[in-house]
Every structure is written in structure tokens, then in C-alpha cells.
Amino acid sequence: MRIVAWNCAMALHRKWDVLSALQPDIAIIGECDTRERLKARGVNIPPSRYIWTGGRPFKGLAVIAFPPFRLRLNPLHDPALPHILPVEVRGAGLRFNVIGVWAQNISAGFRTRPEPGPFNRAMDRYGHLIAGTPTIIAGDFNNHHFWDRPGHAINFAENLGRIHRLGLSSAYHTARRESHGSETVPTHYWRDRRIDGPTYHIDYLFYPDAWHHRFRGFGVGDFEGFCSTGLSDHAPLVADFDAGRGARSKPRPIPEWLLPVRR
Template structure:
């Protein structure tokens, strides 16, 4: 199974989403993208502005069902039931900066609010977190990035990139975001957290190159390929 997240940096769905085709994602979370013309059990979209929202897309063999959101959950941490060869609950993430609980604080709060879903299901948390351990001091200690990683670890989840690459949070070699589209301003802020047992089955975790994606977005896609026993992925 191939899991992908990419912030498209605005644009129409029919134009931007096909850019991921070469990556062959089974499940993709795409931020900052306009609403598609129609939603199906393989294409979901969430947002207040139809030109700028969060999409979750499944390939053949998988289907999606939005779960009822809890009240007062900060935007955007969206629970979606994924059905297919390996069913799981996906939290599609795009944290924002203009709300009271901004960025990593919002996601940490949402993880706490949705504790019951973590306890009862296999869970993947994937998307644009807008956070990194190097900014821990900018947030309350209990709601910073390192605290979030610890929260997810307690729930049996680990970052596929960091587990597979054996890199520490805050010391990532490959950035997923270039501030102001500038190669000299790299940051790693997009993640795919998977169950511990899945992380050990990771075949690859790839990040798009600066050159290969520089005309498409200020973010780079992160793709984790997991060789799950019942998966139909090659």
C-alpha cells in the first residue's frame, strides 16, 4: 500500500491532483486544493472555501467514508474510514495558523479528543502538520512537536519517514517544504504516522526533490510504501 501526502499550494483539483499519478498512491491526502466537481466514495473534500481545502483520494480497491467530526476539533484533522485490503482509520491533516489552537497545538488537541478512535482501530495520521521539533520552544511544552510524537508513540504510531530513515525529529535530511519557494529555506513539516507494525514493513519512504517539483508547489510529496501482507500494492 502506498500512502502519500502533498500540499498542492493552491489550484484546481483536476489540474493539481493528476501530478501525483506518477507516484501511484493508494491513499493520498492533498492540502490547499480546490474542491472537485463531485465527491464519491473515492474522492472526499473538506473545507470552508471551495478554492482551498483538504482532499482525500483513494485508488481502485479502496473506498472512503467520512466519520462524524467531534465538535470543537481544531481545523483540519479529519477522520476517514478507509475500506480495502487493509482497513484503517485515516486522520487527514492540514493544520492552520490563524486559529486559537494553531499548527501543532491543534493536532495535539485533536489527537486527545479522538482518543477513542485510536484505541479501537488501526490508525494512520498523515498530512501537513506545519510543525517540526526544531520549533518546540515556540509552543507550550505539552503541545509542541516532540510532545505530539510522544503522544502518538503512546498510541502505537511512529513516523514512517523517521523510522525507515533512522533520523531524529528536527534533524531531517530531506525537507518537504521550501519557505517562499526558496531552496535555501528548507523545512520538514509533512508526515505519515503509521502503526508500529506497519513501519517495520516499509519498503521505501520517498520525498520529492526540489528540482522535480519546484514548478508545482512549495511542498514536496512524501510517499510511504508499506508491504502489508494483505495489500494489493506491488
């Protein structure tokens, strides 16, 4: 089973072939269109496989499922947290949650103030879901230890502490054996979209510790394939999990930049 998280920087209909080439089972896509807008532009996805949230129809957050998986919006979804999306996933003999994230910390005015920010507020709302059912949390967090400030509740250290207390681990840090704050591979090529320009590691994919034995591979999309071409200022995250005996989800081709998880 393959999970992909990517901030596509809008116009997903023009990038659909690129996303499809990654062959995700579940995709968490930031800055994307509503299902209706995609359909009008030639990408027709059944409602049971595309759940979207956001304030602007051309720039929201979606969780997308591909056969045999289907989705249901969790009834606890809070419209006051428009870019945190809790979804129930079923298929391939599995049942789990996905919480998609596009945390608009700066645009919502949280970066320089001590408020907890949208992600921590979402954890107040959805924490018990994560504790009760296997959950993937993934997307664009717009946060990193680089911006942590003493006493600020929005600090990434606070986000990370809450995630770890709920029993989740970062796919990147597990696979690459790097510590938080010392990442060697960026996920965001800010402003100029240049490999030698401002870069940050602000996209994350967290998986339940109970799935550690299922974790098979992880990678961050290469700059040349996803950013230098103008597709996005973010590279996708790709994580592979063994869906278990009897699963109907087919194995996926492995991109060169997706590395097997070392045990």
C-alpha cells in the same frame, strides 16, 4: 499499498496528472478543492473515494482513495476541527483509519500562545480511534522542534509524544534513521520556493507500529520535480506498505527518490 501526503498549494485540478503519476492508493492532500469544484474542472471522483473538509471550497483538506479502496467519513468528525479529517478506509482485504492533517497553527493564532493547538485537540477527540484500529496520520503539521518553547502545549514535542504513546512511528525517521529535529531533507521550501531559501521539515507520515513488518519504502519528493517547477512549496511524502496475502492492490512503480526501508 502506497500512501501519499502532499500539500498541493491549491489548484489540484492542474496538478492531478502529477499526483496520479505517483500512483497512490490513498492520498492525503492539503490546500485542495471540494469534489464539486474538481468535477467542474474535469476531475471526476466518486463520493466514496473523495472526502473533504474545510472552510473555503478552493482550499481545504481531502483524503482520496483509488481502486480498490473506498472511504467513509468517521461519524465522530468534529466540524470545530475543520482541517483534521478522520476517515475509515476499506479495500484490498484491509480496514484501517486515516487521519489527514493540515494544522493551521499560525493562521489560527496558536504559534505564540500556550494553547494546545488543533492537532492536540484532535488527539483528545480521536485518540481512542487510533488506539482501537490501525491508523495512518499524515499531512502538513506546520510544526517542528525548531519552534518549541518552554511550557507551550502546542510544542511539536508534545505532538510527537502523544503520537508515540498511541503506538505510531514516523515513516521518514524510520526509513532514514534520523532523529526528530535533525532531519536532513526538507519538505517545505517556504516563501521563495528556492532550494537555497528558507526550508523546513513540517510534513509527516505516521504509521502503526503493528505495521512495521509491512513497511517497504519511503521517500520525499525531489525539489526539482515538485517545487522548482512551481507546483507547490511542499514536496510529497510517499510510503509503501505490503498489503498482505490476498490483497488486490497492485505493486506501484518506485520513483528514484523512494528508498527501500533498511532492516
